[in-house]
Amino acid sequence: MSEEQDIKKIMHVMRRAPHGSIYTYEGLEMILIMAAYEQDLSVVFIGDGVYALKKGQETSGIGIKGFSRTFMALDGYDVEKLYVDRISLEERGLTEDDLVVDVEVMDSLEIGRLMTEQDVVIHH
């Protein structure tokens, strides 16, 4: 990418439980590729999306490869802006301590404000 090009703010919105559909997993694949393009990436977890980050997932019983650990690798790809919706966590009886990565817990209003600042928002 040429240096004259502006860096775009791209937000990925994880909205679903990690298993039950492929959206979260393929969303994560997309984030990992986009991370190589040196854009201003962020990932926000809302609703059941917060379960993607829950510690202690054991997927052998459903015969599907687990990927919660891959979220721990995002830091190594310089994807450091991970935001979690406060109410979504609370509604599910979770706290920051239940999550596999360090995140910034935010109110919905603040997340909404961040969304309006983005050039691109992609939901998963």
Added chain:
Amino acid sequence: MNIGILLKEGPYNHQAADTAYKFAEAAIAKGHKVDAIFLYNDGVINATRLGDPPQDDRNIAARWTELSQKHGVEVLACIAASKRRGINDDVMIDGGEITGLGTLTDIAIRNDRLLTFGD
């Protein structure tokens, strides 16, 4: 305005493919440029030429070919998502192409808007 489209659902099962097409058609009619339609998740199933819908129904695969050939819209299926779902060059619709997620990133960067259609 230059517009990219991300389509995340397959044809017929879900409204998204119809809405994405109708949107593209309307945007082009208004004088906007639709740069590319990127197919992801089950959206890649839009790229198979093997579908054979009843004569009295719309042919969604033919719509993508039309957008590509008449309006120069790139119709691109993600390779990783395609491999999972049996989409490859052998079954590819006319005007469609297999590509990588890096291309989606380029589409997001070079256009004024990226619109997502899906569940």
